[in-house]
Every structure is written in structure tokens, then in C-alpha cells.
């Protein structure tokens with residue numbers, strides 16, 4: 001292992017969250033295909049106990065020879081959150097620690113990855129009863145700032161944008177005109193003309209996030225009426241001014257609710273919808289590529305390949321801390337999606 005590989009390994013954390021089965025899945029007489037063994041390991045497609053069949057007191061050979069063999073694949077991650085985990089539990093295991101790095105001056109990023117319906121937005125945004133990790137992280141950020149005492153002055157600005165079809169839009173001030181990326185000496189990669197709201201408490205976020213989320217571009221497709229084809233990017237700019245030196249420092253935390261990772265082909269889309277799918281794959285693919293290259297210790301990271309990676313260029317790699325949360329359904333109905341998500345997460349975890 002090269003030095004840079006070891007370095008990166010400490011800088012990316014991969015957590016898998018398995019959500020509870022929903023009513024639809026239970027009605028469809030599904031099978032549970034993700035077995036959470038402990039807080040680091042899960043088994044995908046575990047062996048089933050085949051009930052023994054007796055005829056006149058003699059056990060008969062299993063006639064169910066058409067059934068394919070179970071994969072029974074063991075996966076180990078930095079952490080596995082089972083169906084009973086709350087958003088608070090997920091927060092404790094994912095973003096709580098990265099605030100230390102942020103306060104030391106390093107940009108940080110958090111991704112939720114997974115198929116539509118796997119629980120990405122529930123994890124990120126949640127609802128009034130179960131606020132997601134964005135709110136919990138911001139609450140902890142304000143707590144941390146207040147515990148610093150008086151040697152620094154803080155100023156918190158938040159933005160919420162989406163990357164849709166390789167264009168950037170403001171979720172806090174909806175408009176059909178895409179915004180442009182630019183590089184700023186102080187702010188790093190910036191979205192020109194985006195809304196940057198100053199906030200003083202985490203509470204102020206709740207409505208902002210909820211409304212912003214309603215502005216996300218959504219298109220019903222055959223596969224899933226709530227299919228979300230945009231990447232939602234929430235960013236926090238922390239301005240710190242040291243009172244003694246009056247030195248100014250700006251760090252950035254990015255939290256990204258990625259578009260559904262299901263394949264465009266599986267949703268039966270043609271025309272415009274198909275183009276969207278292709279572009280989503282482009283951003284997801286190039287995010288995966290960048291992470292893999294960082295892992296290999298490559299000197300060339302292809303950030304320019306997609307809008308999403310260009311936007312996050314200064315928040316991935318180097319001393320930036322990254323958390324990848326992979327969301328999956330436990331049900332056999334989502335067998336292929338879950339398998340693909342676990343493989344993607346395992347690749348990132350190898351880093």
C-alpha cells in the first residue's frame with residue numbers, strides 16, 4: 001500500500017443503512033435478502049432454511065431444484081446500521097466526527113447513495129418527528145461553535161442546489177435558468193448567483209430544507225412514481241475569523257442526496273427521460289471514478305468529467321473527510337438494486 005492510499009483510507013468512511021420493510025413489500029410476500037450480522041457485517045442473499053418434507057415418516061429429497069442457489073455474500077463496512085437504527089444513530093456513526101476536521105480547516109463531504117425508495121432522503125432530510133442527519137449535523141455544528149469560546153468569530157452561510165441533467169439550479173430560489181460554476185480565491189468552487197442564507201440556529205434550517213426539497217426536479221417514470229433524478233447538494237460555508245490575528249478562513253461542508261442509482265434501462269425510459277438517466281449515470285459514474293482514483297493514489301483525478309465532481313473538486317481527496325452512506329431496502333423485490341449498491345459501497349470501502 002502506498003502512503004497516499006493509507007492516507008485516503010483514513011479519510012473515507014463507508015456506512016450501509018438497511019431500512020425496515022414497508023407495507024407494500026410485506027404484502028408482496030417478499031423475502032428478506034439482507035441479514036445484518038453485527039455493526040460491521042451483513043450477509044446479502046443468505047441461505048434459507050428449507051423446511052424438511054416428510055412422506056410416511058421418511059424425509060424426502062428437496063424437490064425445489066429450479067430455485068437458484070443463494071449467493072450468501074458477506075460484506076464488511078466501517079459500520080452497518082440495521083432496520084431499527086434511528087436517524088440519530090446514523091448521525092452518531094457518520095457525520096458527528098467530521099466536524100472536528102471541519103473546525104481544523106478541512107472541507108468535508110457526505111453522500112447518500114442508493115436506488116430510489118432505499119431511504120436516502122429520509123436519512124438526509126427526514127421529517128419533523130425524525131429530523132435527518134443534515135439537521136442533526138447542523139445542530140452539532142452550532143453546539144461546537146458555541147463551545148469554542150471567544151477566540152474565533154463564526155459566520156454560517158447555507159446553500160441548497162440541485163444538479164439535474166448536468167445543469168445546476170438553486171433550490172432556495174427556483175428558476176429555470178441554470179447557474180454557472182466558478183472558482184473563487186476565498187470560497188473555492190462556487191456557484192455564481194446562488195442563494196447563500198445566513199443562519200444562526202439549526203431550527204432555521206427545517207423549513208428551508210423542506211421547501212427546497214419540494215423544488216427538486218422529479219419526474220414520474222414507469223418504475224417508480226417518486227423517482228428522483230436530481231442530485232441535491234446542501235452546502236455549509238463556515239467563515240472563521242480569528243480575533244487575535246483577524247485572519248479569515250472559510251471551510252465547506254457538502255451533504256449530497258444523490259439521484260437514484262437504479263439503471264436507466266430498468267425504468268423503460270426513452271427520449272428526454274432517457275437522456276436524464278444517461279446524465280445521472282455520468283455524474284454517479286464519474287463520482288465513483290474519482291473516488292477509485294483517489295484510492296489508487298493517482299495523481300490525475302478526473303473531476304472535470306461531470307458537473308457534480310467539478311462542484312465537489314475541493315471537497316474530495318487531499319485532507320478532506322468523506323462519508324458515504326449506502327441505503328438499501330431489505331426486500332427481495334429490490335434484489336438487483338441492493339446487490340449493485342452493496343458492490344458500489346464495497347469498492348469505496350476497499351479504499
Ligand code: ADP
Pocket residue numbers: 018019020022114115116117118119120121122123228327
Ligand atoms: P429515496 O430518497 O432513497 O428515494 P426515501 O428516503 O424517500 O427514499 O424513502 C422511501 C420511503 O421509505 C419514504 O416514505 C420514507 O419515509 C421511508 N423510509 C425510508 N427509510 C426509512 C427508515 N429508516 N425508517 C422508516 N421509514 C423509512
Ligand code: MG
Pocket residue numbers: 120121122228
Ligand atoms: Mg429521495
